[in-house]
Amino acid sequence: MEITLAVEVFQLENRFSTAMYCDIKGIKQGYMFLNQGKSTPDKVFGEGIICTLRILEKKYNDRSLLLAFPEVYLSITNPQTRTEVFRLLNQFISFKFIKDEYEELLKVVNHMGHTDLIKEGTLHGYLPNQVDIMKKQLEKKDTKEKRLSIPLDYNGIGLPYEGVIIDFETNSPFVKYARIFEVGAIKFKNGVIVDRFQSFSNPGIKIPKSIRELTGIKQSEIDAAPKSSIVMKNLLKFIGKTPILVGHNLHRYDFELLRTYMERFKLPPWKGQLLCTKKTAKRAQLIVNNYKLETLCHLFGIQNKSAHRALSDCEATFELLLALYEHTILGSELNNQKK
Known part of the structure; x- marks a missing residue:
């Protein structure tokens, strides 16, 4: 059995957030948003994935992880954080990196998290149908704005x-x-x-x-x-x-x-x-x-x-x-x- 985990980091001025998608095959799936406030790039990715891996490791470490994000993200984190990430990954049966197909959906999740004013340090969940509805709303708006903004x-x-x-x-x-x-x-x-x-x-x-x-x-x-x-x-x-x-x-x-x-x-x-x-x-x-x-x-x-x-x-x-x-x-x- 497998768990698919997609992670994307976002930055607006000097504030950061992480959006994630998790599919525990045969059990449940959903999206998460973490408002990390003021931070630095070498900390934010590690904080987001460590928070999620610790939750998953408690109940589902008998499964394999499919990591839908580029391995280069781990090279950005500081050595101490990177060590902890790999320690947690090694608690599972296995893990491997796969093609990231969730970028656009995670952008939607990030938008939702900021629109909902999720408090700093809070991990907030969204159901797939909530994200799908918001995605359709944003697509109509984005199409018009892109036509006007392309040089x-x-x-x-x-x-x-x-x-x-x-x-x-x-x-x-x-x-x-x-x-x-x-x-x-x-x-x-x-x-x-x-x-x-x-x-x-x-x-x-x-x-x-x-x-x-x-x-x-x-x-x-x-x-x-x-x-x-x-x-x-x-x-x-x-x-x-x-x-x-x-x-x-x-x-x-x-x-x-x-x-x-x-x-x-x-x-x-x-x-x-x-x-x-x-x-x-x-x-x-x-x-x-x-x-x-x-x-x-x-x-x-x-x-x-x-x-x-x-x-x-x-x-x-x-x-x-x-x-x-x-x-x-x-x-x-x-x-x-x-x-």
Whole structure:
């Protein structure tokens, strides 16, 4: 017999909450919400899952656990919490990680918990039919809001007159799990860089060894850095009323990350157009093995002095932007001459 357990952590400004789904096969199923108040990312996930595992372990430790959340969540927790989580997991017959298929429903549970003003430290339960009803109500509202909030793509023929290029260094390629360690941005006008922005960011977790080795960022630099909320406010101030945001893999990652953090810290939404150098390179039908930034920089002879550092990646993206528009314009002119 099995128990499926899905867990998702949410952050709004400096306050955290955890939503969970538990299905004890053949017995019962339901959702839970835990309001954790002010905390830090390395504590909140562990607190939520430990609370649930202790309840389950008392009556159902003769079953196997199916954990519907990414194992990377456990790497975020502090060592003491992680040890306790694995101690509890080992009380069951077995445990394994499975595909997370409950993200959207747990977002609904989180919404319900905050709407119901569940007290801090309280584990509150919801029945599946309650969550289903709320999900349908929110879907109608979200569809309308999404239509109004999705930025348009820049579709000008030439290089935009002005814009801001952004880049984030994080702990994960997946936006929902990403915590920002460094932010870079450059502002350009008429094909020339006019201003730069760089800041380390303290997300409240330790920087993983793999990221330290990849970027060269030190833990001491993160410890001394301002909190992520302050860094994002400063970044938005730098962006200002710039009409176009530029980035490499912008739609799928950097802009989604920016939008996630704007919502998380209740910052005013940015309005403008998006220009992704990865998408532009694909439209240009360049003959390359892939469309990674480093691959395209190599193709155009662009030197990225400190790859995987936010500001240096921004500068490389700017050079790539210039090269792509020059390539596209010259290519169009050559085709017209042949005709």
